[in-house]
Amino acid sequence: MKIKLKDRTSQVLPQGRRSYGQRCAVARALDYVGERWTLLLVRELMVGPKRFKDLFDGLPGIGTNLLSERLKGLEEAGIVSRRILPPPAGSTVYELTELGLGLEPVVFALGRWGHQFLSQHVPGEIWKPGWFMVALRATFRADKAAGIRARYELRVDGEVFQMEIAGDKLRVAQGPPSDPDMTLTTDMRTFVGLVSSTVSPHDALRSGKASVQKGPQELRRFVALFAWGARLQELEGGGARHSQGGVRR
Amino acid sequence: MKIKLKDRTSQVLPQGRRSYGQRCAVARALDYVGERWTLLLVRELMVGPKRFKDLFDGLPGIGTNLLSERLKGLEEAGIVSRRILPPPAGSTVYELTELGLGLEPVVFALGRWGHQFLSQHVPGEIWKPGWFMVALRATFRADKAAGIRARYELRVDGEVFQMEIAGDKLRVAQGPPSDPDMTLTTDMRTFVGLVSSTVSPHDALRSGKASVQKGPQELRRFVALFAWGARLQELEGGGARHSQGGVRR
DNA sequence: CGGTATCCGCAAAGATACTG
DNA sequence: CAGTATCTTTGCGGATACCG
Secondary structure: OOOOOOOOOOOOOOOOOOOOOEOOHHHHHHHHHOOOOHHHHHHHHOOOOEOHHHHHHHOOOOOHHHHHHHHHHHHHOOOEEEEEOOOOOOOEEEEEOHHHHOOHHHHHHHHHHHHHHOOOOOOOOEOOHHHHHHHHHHOEOHHHHOOEEEEEEEEEOOEEEEEEEEEOEEEEEEOOOOOOOEEEEEOHHHHHHHHOOOOOHHHHHHOOOEEEEOOOOHHHHHHOOEOOHHHHHHHOOHHHOOOOOOOOO | OOOOOOOOOOOOOOOOOOOOOEOOHHHHHHHHHOOOOHHHHHHHHOOOOEOHHHHHHHOOOOOHHHHHHHHHHHHHHOOEEEEEOOOOOOOEEEEEOHHHHOOHHHHHHHHHHHHHHOOOOOOOOEOOHHHHHHHHHHOEOHHHHOOEEEEEEEEEOOEEEEEEEEEOEEEEEEOOOOOOOEEEEEOHHHHHHHHOOOOOHHHHHHOOOEEEEOOOOHHHHHHOOEOOHHHHHHHOOHHHOOOOOOOOO
8 A cells, every 4th residue: 555655644543544633532533434435334344244346336436446445444454354254155255343343333323313314315326225234223222122032034125134133132144044033025115114114014015015924923013123213313322312412602 | 402303305415526326324424424524523513613713723734725615515514504693792603503413423423432542642643622522521421420410610721611410411611611510720631631540630639730629529520420441332332232243144 | 256556537635825 | 813716736436457
């Protein structure tokens, strides 16, 4: 990687790139993940390890050179690690390290904030099921899942995901689960409609837009696990949940 | 603070600018606030309304043209509003709108993640008290503040801030409060040392690095209100607190 | 498939000068 | 103080070529 040394960037910071040069946790975070594409790349890896090709497909417009450069920088920073899957797969994949997994609250917070702008429909926009899986995790209502233990198979637009709910935890990954309690097959539009309560499970099933194998009664319960629309605000805040709104003079 | 999830289709996407073109809440959020300097600008406004000059001083390296451009974009997006203070002040200030205040969880999450990199000391780095006030909000432990009602005056490196704790809420603003329960005068180094528990209140006071008027017994209690170091992780997560760690194949 | 390398055009960022 | 205007530099996007 070529590094153009200028006075402020000559320090041994993250990637030798343009730094804000501020002794501030927010600025420092952005020194690491503030560049274009970086947080979207992290989002891609939040559903599990991925190959270069799959990352490339999940980030339309990035270009192989830039993707390669970002991955190298993230690997250098310890946010992403590169691994070769054991035989017979043998493919090289990228995955989030523990440090990288720590970015999930950042991505979730961004998603919850950005959610309100999705009512704008922009013509050329692309839509991938994997992104929606991240959204489900960001809107998961742990309180509603207490005591639930279930494993779901979600087939959306031909892509397969597994979701496991245990206690108040939620796990999502690519690929089919073993022995699911419910298999939901549908398209993105209907899936979003279901979770956002603009399409009822009954209507979705009756119209054939969605189908359920092994446990149709689960669908209604499943849908209730996610906070969309007005309920989303209940999730906001984290540790600073109660410190909103500064004094204004 | 309540987040209005009303329809914002009338809102203008940052057009003409680079959009990711993805129908994803995270990508959409980054379309609005993903550009360089933008989230740091939001951070600056999180301690209250500011004039152009003060924003400029709080963002070393930005350049007036870029600051102006960012402010214009954020105003257009409804994240920041421009206002002229009533006489006799008459100065124009920028402040976060309700939409902009919704970004606080994002900034806090970034700060909590970036915090771990601050152990690297970079020579030329700048350090401003206002940034630290945001850090205090991001690390506030609401559980430890239950039942506390106090108003603090914090004088750090000549800058004055007010902090009010009521119930489990924390408010921070610029300027002196009326009738504070404690006034703490110190420098950044000592302040950070106190909050991070690397300097004891006793030592700080005895060495003269910090001084307290009106209620020295408050200092110890004050310091305990913030989660630094290992305790920081307890604050993580927000609504997705329990959904960390996806299934990995 | 899993990348690296290069080149080119354009947009964004940085630096600085200047004005109401 | 509150910005605009202008110029230079850097980063990004897109294409394409090439290699293990």
